[in-house]
Amino acid sequence: MSLFGAHFLRNINEYLGIINEDPVDIQFNPSGYLFLSSEKGAEILEENYRVQREQGAKVTLLSPDQLKRKFPWISTQDVALASYGLENEGWFDPWLLLTALRRKAMSMGVLHCHGEVTGFNSVKQKMLTADGELVTCKIIKQAIVQTQNSLENQPVDCMAVVNAAGAWSSKVAEMVGIGRGNPGSYENVRLPVEPRKRYIYMFHCPAGPGLDCPMLIDSSGVYFRREGMGGNYIGGLSPPEEEEPDTSNLDVDHEYFQQKVWPLLAHRVPVFESLKVKSAWAGFYDYNTYDQNGVIGIHPLVQNLYFACGFSGHGLQQAPAVGRAVAELLNSGQFTTLDLESFGFQRFISQQPIMEKNIV
Ligand SMILES: Cc1cc2nc3c(=O)[nH]c(=O)nc-3n(C[C@H](O)[C@H](O)[C@H](O)COP(=O)(O)OP(=O)(O)OC[C@H]3O[C@@H](n4cnc5c(N)ncnc54)[C@H](O)[C@@H]3O)c2cc1C
Structure with a gap:
């Protein structure tokens, strides 16, 4: 996901450029990420390094001596190993990225409407799961939206809803009953x-x-x-x-x-x-309290509700891949580039956390 993010940012004008408008410049500052580990964490750092290299990320390991030679201002006391990114890492201005994404979307016909979702109107349907449990499925018909100057909340018809409400996404999920079922039921599993x-x-x-x-x-x-x-x-x-x-x-x-x-x-x-x-x-x-990773994809019971939330401090670097993945689901009902199935809400029901170590 991060590799695609890096590719997207490097080629941002191919994705977000608009004819006859100034090119997009997100003030990207290339610079490696340097992770230091003690004796205790060295094994995890090495394992992360192996996974990243296998996926094509250009990272390298440094011994304390190599680290000291490269960055003499670091005290290598209690450092056993370091990993350093050689390519595709750095920082940029996230507001400029958001503005460029919005500008491009609007240039292609998206109508941008600013308001707060305060509830949903949905219809219910009883269904049997594969293991014979009777569950209530829902389809959202309308989002109730409070806009700044409207006196009343407005119902907005919708075919699909993407819950990308960041730190507030579980509050939005609760508005459609997620996490509010009977104890022990699927409906009672909340967005963590x-x-x-x-x-x-x-x-x-x-x-x-x-x-x-x-x-x-x-x-x-x-x-x-x-x-x-x-x-x-x-x-x-x-x-x-x-x-x-x-x-x-x-x-x-x-x-x-x-x-x-x-x-x-x-x-x-x-x-x-x-x-x-x-x-x-x-x-x-x-922050996803369950496994500190993003929640991406459709809810198993609310059949037109998609998630793109819970990124726990690494959402920006994954944002291009997440946006593409949710667009694929909406357009074709499946992931067509990166398979992000394991990041689905289902993992909270089937108890399959995706743990990642050494993250900020
Ligand atoms: C201090 C800090 C440092 C970070 N550093 C990094 C980093 O180095 N690298 C990295 O990859 N990530 C980093 N992140 C994480 C990253 O900023 C987030 O993961 C990312 O912003 C999430 O984007 P988002 O669009 O999903 O959510 P947000 O940017 O939080 O957007 C959610 C939006 O939903 C809106 N909303 C909420 N409720 C409703 C509602 N009911 N109706 C309508 N709208 C609603 C909010 O107003 C908001 O505009 C950092 C975060 C913090 C706080």
């Missing part, structure tokens, strides 16, 4: 996606690593990358499950940087002892 607050801190360190600074993901979980060329960096750290912050607001916890993030940064990059925080912001991960 919820908001998880993550902080990003921007800091300044004039003596810090220069142009060759990769996106570094430390074995401790702390990560950072260069932001521009003026000695600025952005970074963060996902908290352990038991310390998840309150999600009722987007306030930033500045103490978290001082107490948790900074010591880890300075341990890995000693020059960061002199850094100064310039700004910070918070956002919500669309």
Whole structure:
């Protein structure tokens, strides 16, 4: 999925360019991702490396000595192994990508309407499953939409619905009864996606690593990358499950940087002892509590409801592949390029998690 994402971004004007309009520029900054692992995590890192190489990703492994030679500013203390991306990695401006996608879609006839879905009208049908269980299937007929200037919620007829509501997608799923059935029934299986607050801190360190600074993901979980060329960096750290912050607001916890993030940064990059925080912001991960991976495809019981949500912090890099996959399902009823069947909602019913290790 990420390989297709990289191809899409490299050739973005073939996909999103519009005749007689300025070419799309998403400010792509090529730079490798550098994952560091301790003795404990080295086996997983090697396994990930093998899988990625098999799929054609250009990644390489570095010993602590090789790491030190390539990035002398890193302290290799307690590093057993590193993996580094040689191609197809980097960062870009997601807002520019979203704007370009919307502009292209509208140039091809899509009508963009801004409003909040507050409910659905659906019809029900009783059906027997292969193992003889009686279940209630639904077909959504209308989405109820609140637009900014309308006095009443408007019903909008629909043939299909794609739930791409990010951190709020489980709330949208509940509007059609998903997760609200009798205990033990298929209808009672909820979409396990919820908001998880993550902080990003921007800091300044004039003596810090220069142009060759990769996106570094430390074995401790702390990560950072260069932001521009003026000695600025952005970074963060996902908290352990038991310390998840309150999600009722987007306030930033500045103490978290001082107490948790900074010591880890300075341990890995000693020059960061002199850094100064310039700004910070918070956002919500669309966090899949079941296996931290995306949910893609049709719901087994709501027969015209598709999911594209739950990406748990890696949704941007997968977005082009997910969009293509959902378009394939809508157009031809099946995946025709990448088979993403295993990312379906069904896995929550049949208890088949797709676990991935060493992700941010
Ligand atoms: C701090 C941070 C860092 C990240 N870093 C990376 C990264 O390095 N790489 C990466 O690949 N990903 C990263 N991500 C994850 C990535 O941003 C998300 O996975 C991605 O934005 C998900 O896109 P989406 O379109 O599915 O959802 P969103 O971008 O969340 O969009 C969902 C939309 O649905 C709308 N919506 C919700 N409810 C309703 C409703 N009832 N009616 C109508 N609309 C509704 C919302 O308003 C929103 O516009 C990061 C996320 C965060 C928070």
